[in-house]
């Protein structure tokens with residue numbers, strides 16, 4: 036993606052180097068006090084191990100820091116590009132787009148949806164309308180999922196923005212209501228549709244990014260490869276007790292590629308109704 040020198044979003048909270056609850060990573064006495072306060076406030080004791088920065092990564096070398104900073108700049112540009120595209124689409128429909136905030140974190144983070152660790156993968160929290168990303172996922176895409184390339188990461192960001200679109204359009208809320216009346220298997224089916232629609236919206240964004248001439252040869256293949264690699268439950272390795280809004284079934288690799296591609300080909304918001312698609316019932 037031709038991203039260098041383009042606008043970076045200012046809707047970013049950089050919490051790298053800060054642990055859950057605003058503690059400096061390392062915890063110490065302040066960490067213990069915070070846990071006690073959390074318990075006094077009615078916190079769940081079973082969640083305490085999750086609050087401690089157990090998965091703290093090694094200090095970064097100057098080279099790693101530089102690479103990390105470049106990745107931060109990259110995702111800020113991708114977020115800015117999604118803002119431009121979705122502002123435009125919403126405006127054309129006579130409404131206005133409320134831009135989400137991106138939280139960059141390392142190892143663990145406290146979100147409006149509970150505590151989460153990097154192991155959860157990137158996620159969107161509808162309660163605070165923020166996207167949470169640990170930049171180490173960029174590397175994980177390459178090493179663990181064999182999905183290299185900057186546009187693979189752009190697709191991941193655009194997918195999380197897709198969940199924000201669903202929040203704005205009321206799709207997520209509708210689904211949460213239906214959840215109470217459904218058996219788990221039925222709910223999982225709905226969940227797949229929600230995920231595939233987020234892929235579709237990522238594709239719609241890529242359609243307009245392509246029109247803006249910021250895509251390079253091979254970018255769409257990188258996104259499709261990532262959609263293929265992170266199909267099904269491959270992102271779910273989070274431990275019990277953490278709240279991970281995006282931890283449902285995501286659809287098969289083939290389905291994920293199909294819906295991203297459809298969004299990319301059409302660029303049409305209205306053709307992304309995965310909920311009424313007979314092939315998904």
Ligand SMILES: [Zn+2]
Nearest residue numbers: 198230233281
């Ligand atoms: Zn998702």
